Amino acid sequence: MGVHGLTTYLRENSRTLSKSITFPTPSGNVVSIVVDGWSFIYNLYQDSKLPWVCGGEYPEFSKLIIETVEAWIRLGLKIYFVFDGACPDLKFPTMVNRLGQSHVQPALLFFRTSSTSRSTPRFLNETRILPPLSYPTCTRILEELAQKHAALEVLYADEEGDPYSVELAGRVGGYVVGNDSDFVILNARGYLGYIPLDDMVWESVVPDQSPLVDNDPGDDFQQVNKNKSRKKREIKAGRGILPPEGAQSLRLSCSVYHPDVLAAHLKLPVTLLPLLGALVGNDFTSHTETDRRSIQSQFFNRRLSIIQRIETAAAAMRSILSPTTPRKKNKHQVGSVMDLIDRTVNLLLSRLVTPPPSGEVDAVIDKVVTATLQYAITKHEGDNSLWANDICALHDPDLCPLLPSMSRRVVEESDELDGQSPAFLQCAAIRDHYVQAYRRGEFSPKLMDVLNTGTSWPRLFLETPDLETVPRSITSPLRVWIYSILDDSLGLPIAEQDAVEVASVAEISTRKDEGAIGNNGGGAEDELIDEIEVDSEEEKVDFLAPLKGELQRLHISDDNLATDAPASAVSQRSNRVGTPTITEYLRRGTRIASEIIPVPPLHELLSSISLAVSDDPDEDDIISLAQKSPEDRFTVFLRILDSDLPSVRRLPSDLLQPVLAVRWIVSRLHQRAVETGSSDKEKEKWTTHEAKCFLAAVLSWPDLPRATNDFPPIQDRNVQLSAQLLATLDSINHLAQALLLTKLIPPVSHRLSFKLLHSYLSRHLSFTYDIIGAEVWDACRDGLVESYREDRGKKQKNTQKNAGTTPAPRQKLLKKNTGTLSAFSLLAELDA
Secondary structure, three states: OOOOOHHHHHHHOHHHHEEEEEEOOOOOOOEEEEEEHHHHHHHHHHHHOOOOOOOOEHHHHHHHHHHHHHHHHHOOEEEEEEEOOOOOHHHHHHHHHHHHHHHHHHHHHHHOOOHHHHOOHHHHHHOOOOOOOHHHHHHHHHHHHHHHOOOEEEEEOOOOHHHHHHHHHHHHOOEEEEOOHHHHOOOOOOOOEEEEHHHOEEEEEEEOOOOOOOOOOOOOOOOOOOOOOOOEEEEEEEEOOOOOOOOOOEEEEEEEEOHHHHHHHHOOOHHHHHHHHHHHOOOOOOOOOOOOOOHHHHHOOOOOOHHHHHHHHHHHHHHHHOOOOHHHHHHOOOOOHHHHHHHHHHHHHOOOOOOOOHHHHHHHHHHHHHHHHOOOOOOOOOOOOOOOOOOOOOOOHHHOOOHHHHOHHHHHHHHHHOOOOHHHHHHHHHHHHHHHHHHOOOOOHHHHHHHHHOEEOOOOOOOOOOOOOHHHHOOHHHHHHHHHHHHHHOOOOOOHHHHHHHOOOHHHHHHHHHHHHHHHOOOOOOOOOOHHHHOOOOOOOOOOOOHHHHOHHHOOOOOOOOOOOOHHHOOOOOOOOOOOEEEEEEEEOOEEEEEEEEOOOHHHHHHHOOOOOOOOOOOOOOOOHHHOOHHHHHHHHHHHOOOOOHHHHOOEHHHHHHHHHHHHHHHHHHHHHHHHOOHHHHHHOOEHHHHHHHHHHHHOOOOOOOOOOOOOOOOHHHHHHHHHHHHHHHHHHHHHHHOOOOOOOOOOHHHOEHHHHHHHHOOOOOOOHHHOOHHHHHHHHOOOHHHOEOOOOOOHHHHOOOHHHOOOOHHHHHHHOOOOOEHHHHHHHHHO
16 A cells, blocks of 8 residues: 555665654653554554455454554554544545455455365465454444544544544654555655554563572572562564453553654755656556556556666756756756646656657646646644534535535535525534444445445455355345435435536536546646645745646635535435446456446335325425435335344344344345345345354353354355345345445444354354243244245254354343344334
8 A cells, every 4th residue: 555665665665764762752741642443453454364265253353443442542642543534536446446455356266275275264365355344343342442542533534544643643643654655755744654564563671580509408509689670571572463362561662753854864955855756657657458558568568666766756856956967957947736646657668668648648648647636635724623623624615525425416506595594404414423323433434435426346355256146135225225225314416417407507517617627638727726836835846836736627626615515515305317337446347447337316216115205395394315314224124134123123233234134135035046046045035044043143242152273164145145134234234324224223343253154054063042042033034934944954853963062042041132222223213
């Protein structure tokens, strides 16, 4: 992640570029750190060596999160976790490439390898895929910890998380902790530097009480102890973020890299590091399938190492900024950053035997400019306090990048009657509910992708590559509902071709043109404030200051958001032409491919589940499903899942998601088998035993069987069942978030041990059906008796043996859950 090769460059020059710090500090002062949330998740799961192939060990993962964060707090650290928001469209090629490398290819290798070979620890470690429910598990645990510890705060970035993290670190005067070299390119006033997670080393300081020589009573030798302070012995406890078990008096040693030091080493102004990153290559310069080759392949000889590429690009920039020949210096001074970019690009392209045409050179320059601008950080005027408003921790509402993607309905109504209509106030209230849900971690960044760029990136995991991907075969109807609900509540982006047809009014047309310019590189004349300009006030020359005039054409202004929003914030409710669409990125065979999904109007979907929208013109108090009561939204939720049944409504809230996941998968597989009449589709259906295995694994929490190194056999069928469960649980959680029902239907990922599930499925461990309980099983089979496939190999005695591995009986679990309220009880509390 970050600038290509920069992590290696930093590591090989660490003695020059880094300094060491230790926590707690000698002064004992509280130190602020901003932790990149996704780097933390990846590193923690990787360092923990937790099993991944079954689907994830989320209870153990939760414990490790708690242990690590509390160990950091004991060191005197004030911790801010930051998680990415919506993915910018410039990063889509990088995202597609990463999904192929991190998910599709490992899954293909797994299923093309023999069962014996793929079960070895080495193979599983080399083909590791991050379990898909790691993110909701981590955020839930962190939010719970934040309620207990004032030294912990969890934030969700407006868009890309890297600039947000550095801006936050500058505001609180702290470090950024992560595994992304962009943190040594980005800069802000007050930013103390970047700490790589991989360079963290735990140390334990314990008294040295062991004698050097044993005291033998029969020996004439007598040990003499000096009356001095007891010496201490340092013990290296391990590298990584996981604190060592049982160690006391822990210290944490880290390496710190700062942009100023890197710039001085490369002999460049610190304000030009973003340009260096764009030239060498970053997450925003990846080439697409339509490009013949990347711009880096044109800049550098293929024989150059990644470190040599950095040095070559820096040397090219230096040669233009400070020519060695005085005649050249007098002839052509660098007057603007665009001039610098133009000359640097042409210098790097001069190595080609055949010079590229001028149009291709211009395209390369545009890519470099756009990639450079991604490092822009909004200038902050005022004090360094956070949360000056309830919209954003860092920005004023009119400058917050989050609001435009949630303001399409608001802008539409403000255009109708100058913002004075009741509908405008209602749309603003609806938006505020979703904004607050996002800030609380109850509205996924995956849903922000839908609102921001009109794209959807369902989480992928290990699944049979010869079958249709699970997010398409099982959960695609749920996502269509999610898209339609979000369109009804907040508005989805309008397609560019539809925007041209809609723009019959001059004002709207102008706004569309500005939005297109902002996305495609046209020319607007609004001011762009770039932290690159601000970060180096002590520099005599700020080479990127001219970016305000030359590169502002690539961005739209956030000024006057409420009345003059960009095209991405224009609603479609009144002026829509055609049907809104969402572009989904899913596995197709052995690659990631895009697919355009039409989004039907919500009233059509509601009619399909026997619910109708009121046509009463006098009913002005309700304009969206999001304004309905929790009871009404809960009914919609259950009917979408074809589970609006008394047996389901009676369940405790923490059992709703598991039961609904089983019901949805069973009904979908049965429907596919009936529609196709295929024997293969019939074999895909779940058996009652498989459903009970999952329920038993859920209900075994928190009294899970003791963890052992004994691993269940990895069977293709069980891997596919896990993939179906993971995708369905994730989609059901997103559906609850879209309906603002997270408190009524809480996620349960932190309770799921998929290793235990595989042990039950393969009969590696046994359980009694009594653990499930009649009320839970009745809810799973109510109306779906014919949808289960008969388990021909089932024998009752197989579920009764090995009683020593049987978890706690259901009666005990019911006693523990007496404080868990049903959905009806929670609804009653909301009304009270």
